[in-house]
Amino acid sequence: MKSESRRRSLGKSPQTPAATGSKMYHCSDCGKSFTKTHHLKNHKCIHTEDKPHHCGQCGKSFTCQSHLKQHQRIHTGEKLYHCSQCGKSFTFQSNLQVHERIHTGEKPYHCSQCGKSFTSQSNLQVHKRIHTGEKRYYCSQCGNSFTRQSHLQRHELIHTGERPYHCSQCGKSFTRETHLQQHHRIHTGEKPYHCGQCGKSFNQEGNLRIHQRIHTGEKPYHCSQCGKCFHDPSAFHSHQQCHTGQKPYLCGHCGRSYAHARSLRIHKCSNIKPSALDT
Numbered sequence: 001m002k003s004e005s006r007r008r009s010l011g012k013s014p015q016t017p018a019a020t021g022s023k024m025y026h027c028s029d030c031g032k033s034f035t036k037t038h039h040l041k042n043h044k045c046i047h048t049e050d051k052p053h054h055c056g057q058c059g060k061s062f063t064c065q066s067h068l069k070q071h072q073r074i075h076t077g078e079k080l081y082h083c084s085q086c087g088k089s090f091t092f093q094s095n096l097q098v099h100e101r102i103h104t105g106e107k108p109y110h111c112s113q114c115g116k117s118f119t120s121q122s123n124l125q126v127h128k129r130i131h132t133g134e135k136r137y138y139c140s141q142c143g144n145s146f147t148r149q150s151h152l153q154r155h156e157l158i159h160t161g162e163r164p165y166h167c168s169q170c171g172k173s174f175t176r177e178t179h180l181q182q183h184h185r186i187h188t189g190e191k192p193y194h195c196g197q198c199g200k201s202f203n204q205e206g207n208l209r210i211h212q213r214i215h216t217g218e219k220p221y222h223c224s225q226c227g228k229c230f231h232d233p234s235a236f237h238s239h240q241q242c243h244t245g246q247k248p249y250l251c252g253h254c255g256r257s258y259a260h261a262r263s264l265r266i267h268k269c270s271n272i273k274p275s276a277l278d279t
Contacts, residue, residue: 024033025040029047034040042064045051051061053068057075062068070092073079079089081096085103090096098120101107107117109124113131118124126148129135135145137152141159146152154176157163163173165180169187174180182204185191191201193208197215202208210232213219219229221236225243230236238260241247247257249264258264 024035025037026033027040027043027047029044032043034043045063051063053062053065054060055062055068055071055075057072060071062071073091079091081090081093082088083090083096083099083103085100088099090099101119107119109118109121110116111118111124111127111131113128116127118127129147135147137146137149139145139152139155139159141156144155146155157175163175165174165177167173167180167183167187169184172183174183185203191203193202193205194200195202195208195211195215197212200211202211213231219231221230221233223229223236223239223243225240228239230239241259247259249258249261250256251258251264251267256267258267
């Protein structure tokens with residue numbers, strides 16, 4: 001009989017504090033209820049803006065002790081949360097949850113303007129600035145503005161001349177780590193991006209996207225002067241020079257200029273002696 005009554009009790013759903021007669025603690029400011037006094041105490045800090053818990057490393061303050069403990073992992077480097085798919089580790093559980101959506105393909109945050117979806121609320125908020133035109137990050141050197149702080153930091157390298165990412169093969173340096181990774185493929189010959197239509201491979205994803213327009217027929221670059229359309233942005237920019245008369249490619253021997261790099265390459269300069277061509 002005891003085992004039977006135990007099975008029945010296990011089958012019951014958890015009861016609310018009100019059903020069990022437990023005392024509830026109510027917030028006098030907003031009416032929210034809590035089962036424990038320390039939960040109410042932590043909550044009240046939201047209304048008073050009191051942050052009594054301070055980080056000894058950086059001085060940042062928090063409303064409750066648990067938030068301070070989470071923050072301290074930034075300084076200790078502790079990463080308790082691990083991805084079961086790829087093994088990557090994270091300081092916060094929320095960061096792990098967002099990361100796991102890369103593997104599941106879940107994108108629960110949708111832009112009401114264009115329908116584009118995102119794995120995190122923060123990425124959606126940043127994206128929305130494209131529609132609003134908001135650019136809150138300003139360069140103190142030239143006044144250029146950006147939607148993301150990371151884009152500003154990347155831009156500032158132009159002014160400092162800093163190129164922190166160096167190729168171990170040839171010593172060439174880059175402002176972005178992604179540019180270094182792309183450059184490495186020149187040495188390795190790696191072409192990880194494959195066209196599903198014809199099997200052609202590319203060392204950069206952007207080049208694959210441009211190539212795929214040959215199959216789809218998409219030509220998103222339109223000339224406002226003559227209406228001609230292009231699938232390749234470089235071909236589009238070259239074409240625009242026909243209208244502007246710009247000729248940025250100069251021969252270093254005779255000074256003759258050309259609108260296209262190809263025209264300069266096939267240019268036969270009369271000022272170059274045959275002996276100079278042989279060297």
